[in-house]
Amino acid sequence: METFWNTIGHYNSLTWLYQVAIVLIGIVLTVTLIRKPCSATMLAMKCYMIGLYVWISVVYYCICCDARSYNGIMALFWGTMAAIWVWDVITGYTSFERTYKYDTLSYVLLAMPFVYPLVSLARGLSFPEMTFFVMPCSVAIFTIGVLLLFTRKVNIFLVLFLCHWALVGLSKTYFFRIPEDFLLASASVPGLYLFFREYFLRDLHVDTKPKARYINWLLILLCLGVAALLVTTMFLELVSQR
16 A cells, blocks of 8 residues: 555656646636537547546556556556547547536536545645546546536447446555545446446447447456456555555
8 A cells, every 4th residue: 555655646746737737638628629519629639538548558557656566457458548549539439429418417527536636635645645636537537527428429448448447446445545536436337327328228239240249248358357457466466565
């Protein structure tokens, strides 16, 4: 646990100004996408997501959290999600078309990353060894909030990866005593449920090739494999700290 918080402190000390800039860019892009959606703003948001996920993969995990034994698999996990966004830019799959069905929940989720550091301060932590704006759980909850505003057509691969990350976040609350992550991970659950419900109710899976059942099994096996690697490496780290 000491290693975990030391790496958090190292990350925040080096990047706090960049994190503030990333958040400000995200606010501008989100507001613009909501108020004046067009092909340019949609592309800008997708490119922002690519940069955000690469940041978590490279800067957070590979550089600042290299002392953690499981940083490699987590960097790969977030790098894969960045690649999914690259694919989305190429194909234009996620349409960012408003449905207005889940706006209230979306705005609550979009506010959660700002609550994240406040919870750390409320329980007596101080900068830099505290949760801050641009961290894996806050990026995941931000993504879910944005996508819930535009549920007409979303990338189910990305949703499944975010679902997996929500479960990871819940497990971290116990191992590393981070109630902030419990707050974000649990807040993501209703959003993820709504994505899956929309996916199946709208029959978006009917015309896929290969058949939907094969895609679903592939996704399940992929998530189980990542989960097994994560649990193993986290267990080994806990054992090494005793």
